[in-house]
Structure formats: C-alpha cells, structure tokens
Amino acid sequence: TRKPILAIDGPAGAGKSTVARRVAEQLNLFYLDTGAMYRALTWLVLQSGIAVDDEPAIAELVSQSHIEFKDYESDAQRSKRIFINDRDVTEEIRDVDVTANVSAISAHAIVRKVLVKQQQRYGSSGGIVIEGRDIGTCVFPDAEVKIFLTASVQERARRRQQDLKNQGKGEISLDELEQSIFERDRKDSTRAISPLRKADDAIEIQTDHLSVDEVVGAIVRLYLEKL
Numbered sequence: 001t002r003k004p005i006l007a008i009d010g011p012a013g014a015g016k017s018t019v020a021r022r023v024a025e026q027l028n029l030f031y032l033d034t035g036a037m038y039r040a041l042t043w044l045v046l047q048s049g050i051a052v053d054d055e056p057a058i059a060e061l062v063s064q065s066h067i068e069f070k071d072y073e074s075d076a077q078r079s080k081r082i083f084i085n086d087r088d089v090t091e092e093i094r095d096v097d098v099t100a101n102v103s104a105i106s107a108h109a110i111v112r113k114v115l116v117k118q119q120q121r122y123g124s125s126g127g128i129v130i131e132g133r134d135i136g137t138c139v140f141p142d143a144e145v146k147i148f149l150t151a152s153v154q155e156r157a158r159r160r161q162q163d164l165k166n167q168g169k170g171e172i173s174l175d176e177l178e179q180s181i182f183e184r185d186r187k188d189s190t191r192a193i194s195p196l197r198k199a200d201d202a203i204e205i206q207t208d209h210l211s212v213d214e215v216v217g218a219i220v221r222l223y224l225e226k227l
C-alpha cells in the first residue's frame, strides 16, 4: 500500500513552498514543487521565441522536453535544482518575465496533461509533499491530507516585498506586487482546465497572523494522524 500523500494548494505567494519544504524535511518525505515545472516549461517557451498562445508549437516543444529535479549538496545547504533538457534553470524560473507568462502557458491542455502525468508518477508510492494549484482537485484527488493555504493579497504582497529586499533585489512597490499577485490568481482561478480552487475536503489555513513554524507544526500533526 502507498504511504499518505500531502497535497498543498493555494494562491500565489501564500508561502506554499516555504511551508511544504519544511514539512517535507521534518517528516522526511519527498518534496515536489509543481509550480517550478510550469515555470521551467514557460522559460523554455520564452527562450525558444514561441508565442505563449501558439498551442501547436507549444505541444511540439512539450513533446521534446524533459524536466528533472536533482538534489544538490553543498557544505552550507541541501537544495533541489530543476533542469529542463539538461539545463539548470533554478534561478531563471523566478524571473519576472517567467512569472508574468506562466499562467498563460499552464492554461494549455497539452501542457497540463504532460506535467500532471509526470507529477502522478513522482507520487505513485506516496510519502510525498506536493504543492501547486490543482493537486487536491486533480493530480491527487485521493490525497490523504489536503491543505489549502491562503493569506490576504496585502499580506502576500508585503511578504514578497520583504523577500525581494532580503535577496537584495531592490524595492518594488506594494501596489505593483498586489497587482501582479491579484492578476496571476485571477488567471489561474478562471482558466477552463483544473483551475485554482480549494478541494471540498481540503483544510483551509489562513496564514495572515500565523508564523511559518505554527503553520508547519499544524500540517505535520495532520499528516502524522494519517500514519
């Protein structure tokens, strides 16, 4: 039998990656960031000079591309790197132009079909923390634990601004950040195929007034109850 699956969904910038990574570390589970996969493919589309709405060209590109995660160990840290067609794009997939175009790319049926299949293979024996927009509704509708992580747009913009500051990437106005987060959520939740939505049986955690430790602790307890 398969080990329990922990699905974490939610809107942009709700802290899913931070939380999912730490939960996976504490529980010693495999961690899969599905957003990184859509971003890697978006990077490749932009790099290839293909228009984001050119479905046939994108279909062709998807059929010829393969995405891989590799663990990278250095003295200081252990991190996961993402490769598309053997090129390390871990940093590039966070660029503003990838972020601005990823919702358009991830709305294509063919893109979702291929990436969802790969995600299901990763999780086939369970024991995985998998994070995205449609995990509880579509990728693993039978996941044992489903979390829907949210925060107000204002709070998400504020956290994003702090992250950028910490990374020395300068100061972007809260207005601008709120606008881009709002716009990405709008596109992700109104697309035709597996839109961003809370699964009926997901537990919603509103994180505006919670610390990362509190959120991680709560999710770890929910998973342990299923063992």
Ligand code: C5P
Binding pocket: 012, 013, 034, 035, 036, 038, 039, 102, 103, 104, 106, 107, 131, 132, 133, 134, 135, 184, 188
């Ligand atoms: O989680 P992250 O912000 O990196 O996701 C980037 C984008 O990838 C989302 O805005 C969405 O368009 C797409 N995505 C998706 N389905 C998922 C994960 C991400 O459509 N399961």
